[in-house]
Amino acid sequence: DPNVLIKNNRLKLSFLERLNFAKNPVTRRLLQVMCDKKTTLCVAADVTSTTDLLNLAEQTGPHICLFKTHIDIVEDFHPNFLKHLKEIAERHNFIIFEDRKFADIGNTVQLQYSKSMYQISSWANLVTAHSVMGKGILEGIQQSEGLKDRGVFLLAEASCAGSLTDQSYVDATLKLAKQYPDLITGIVCQNPLLLEEPGVIQLTPGVHLESVGDRLAQQYNSPETVVLEKGADVAVVGRAITKSADPAAEAVKYKEVLWAAYEKRIASQ
Amino acid sequence: DPNVLIKNNRLKLSFLERLNFAKNPVTRRLLQVMCDKKTTLCVAADVTSTTDLLNLAEQTGPHICLFKTHIDIVEDFHPNFLKHLKEIAERHNFIIFEDRKFADIGNTVQLQYSKSMYQISSWANLVTAHSVMGKGILEGIQQSEGLKDRGVFLLAEASCAGSLTDQSYVDATLKLAKQYPDLITGIVCQNPLLLEEPGVIQLTPGVHLESVGDRLAQQYNSPETVVLEKGADVAVVGRAITKSADPAAEAVKYKEVLWAAYEKRIASQ
Numbered sequence: 001d002p003n004v005l006i007k008n009n010r011l012k013l014s015f016l017e018r019l020n021f022a023k024n025p026v027t028r029r030l031l032q033v034m035c036d037k038k039t040t041l042c043v044a045a046d047v048t049s050t051t052d053l054l055n056l057a058e059q060t061g062p063h064i065c066l067f068k069t070h071i072d073i074v075e076d077f078h079p080n081f082l083k084h085l086k087e088i089a090e091r092h093n094f095i096i097f098e099d100r101k102f103a104d105i106g107n108t109v110q111l112q113y114s115k116s117m118y119q120i121s122s123w124a125n126l127v128t129a130h131s132v133m134g135k136g137i138l139e140g141i142q143q144s145e146g147l148k149d150r151g152v153f154l155l156a157e158a159s160c161a162g163s164l165t166d167q168s169y170v171d172a173t174l175k176l177a178k179q180y181p182d183l184i185t186g187i188v189c190q191n192p193l194l195l196e197e198p199g200v201i202q203l204t205p206g207v208h209l210e211s212v213g214d215r216l217a218q219q220y221n222s223p224e225t226v227v228l229e230k231g232a233d234v235a236v237v238g239r240a241i242t243k244s245a246d247p248a249a250e251a252v253k254y255k256e257v258l259w260a261a262y263e264k265r266i267a268s269q
Numbered sequence: 270d271p272n273v274l275i276k277n278n279r280l281k282l283s284f285l286e287r288l289n290f291a292k293n294p295v296t297r298r299l300l301q302v303m304c305d306k307k308t309t310l311c312v313a314a315d316v317t318s319t320t321d322l323l324n325l326a327e328q329t330g331p332h333i334c335l336f337k338t339h340i341d342i343v344e345d346f347h348p349n350f351l352k353h354l355k356e357i358a359e360r361h362n363f364i365i366f367e368d369r370k371f372a373d374i375g376n377t378v379q380l381q382y383s384k385s386m387y388q389i390s391s392w393a394n395l396v397t398a399h400s401v402m403g404k405g406i407l408e409g410i411q412q413s414e415g416l417k418d419r420g421v422f423l424l425a426e427a428s429c430a431g432s433l434t435d436q437s438y439v440d441a442t443l444k445l446a447k448q449y450p451d452l453i454t455g456i457v458c459q460n461p462l463l464l465e466e467p468g469v470i471q472l473t474p475g476v477h478l479e480s481v482g483d484r485l486a487q488q489y490n491s492p493e494t495v496v497l498e499k500g501a502d503v504a505v506v507g508r509a510i511t512k513s514a515d516p517a518a519e520a521v522k523y524k525e526v527l528w529a530a531y532e533k534r535i536a537s538q
Contacts (some may be wrong), residue, residue, distance in 0.1 A: 046377065048384050056322050072341060072387070074382035103372040103399050105429045108315065111342035115317050117386065134431030160374045162403030165443045172433045242377050
């Protein structure tokens, strides 16, 4: 029914309106955090020491909804460090999001998610997964021990040049996501997919106030572009904040421009 | 030229004949190890303790060409453990192969490969990578610090049910692999691809003497099937060996049936 599609168009609804459509518990909490803090900013904490990671969480915490880690680039990892990260997350009301990009068979993913030095399932409410290996990954995550409230961002499109995510790949990814409504928090993509799914979050990486690239094929878009044209709900900002002399000020800058773009988007009917 | 294609058909050449075609240094060493030890067996060491991992390396070492690890499922990892693993690898003449399945943007892969607790690039001559994110991953691996002799197995097809590796994905993966002849050791796939590339190794997982599956969508083929029909050069055997009461005896059994299938393959003209 096209009327329902238009009525429930994700891009035209407020985050508060969309909260009731969400079937995954972390999605609901995320939407609430976004509304409460007026932020759609996810900081990509691509730093290699626990001190830098905790400092970044403390500095950007008041201005973000998601704190995205790559725990497997940290050089001085120790389980105790996670206590501090969780304490900061609770105090500043953001969600910890391990960008693991699971991409193995279900049995291995289950071990990578819940075992190992990292025990990701015990501290990260959100993780990323690739769809390339099929449903085994989602089954593996679903059947693992760990936090009761868990959600997955499934990667449908990549922000880097030369990725293999063509239309059939994207379609198959969305089909897979729809089979796991209780587990899927959202889709990582560069274009407004899943318009008829207001309860699913679009996460878009590769966001930078200056549209440039890096020497390893990464490509960037401006915050306004990703929210108004590309359909991003949550925008991932990495090096623009982490390499800044003042990460807190930079986070505020991104938060404000992203939120203004979101308000503009839902206001235009 | 179809005559050249037939003449250089990977499936009809011996590993020794193929050695001269290999452009990657680890491929050359791997082919030599395979010839010297008469084995095409890669054991998938999916165990979660360093003791179990070292015991398995010691027990299966004489019978394998590759020892495939998931370092990020090990619960008591310590850098010192790697010294022991390297010592066993040298003594039994096998290559250490970290099945990391890199699947992020180049900048992150570079950190995951050469930094972190694991410093994979300093001890694993071989790693796996997904092609889904494009060339950034291969650039990231190529430009990292670490061992001079390094090779990548690129995943073109998966052994699990419902994977998204359709023909266009496979074609794009092979095209990517051909752009990095010095870095690519081989292709992970389930069918005889790259027939005209005798210098590239086909690695095939999901091998089991009894064709069964697991509860997380993994599917298995017999050793003869993977070598004679599916085109495998190196076969990955996991739980059939690691869960066995006598891993060494089981490794010998797989080694022999795999090698016999290889000899049968090159003998049939």
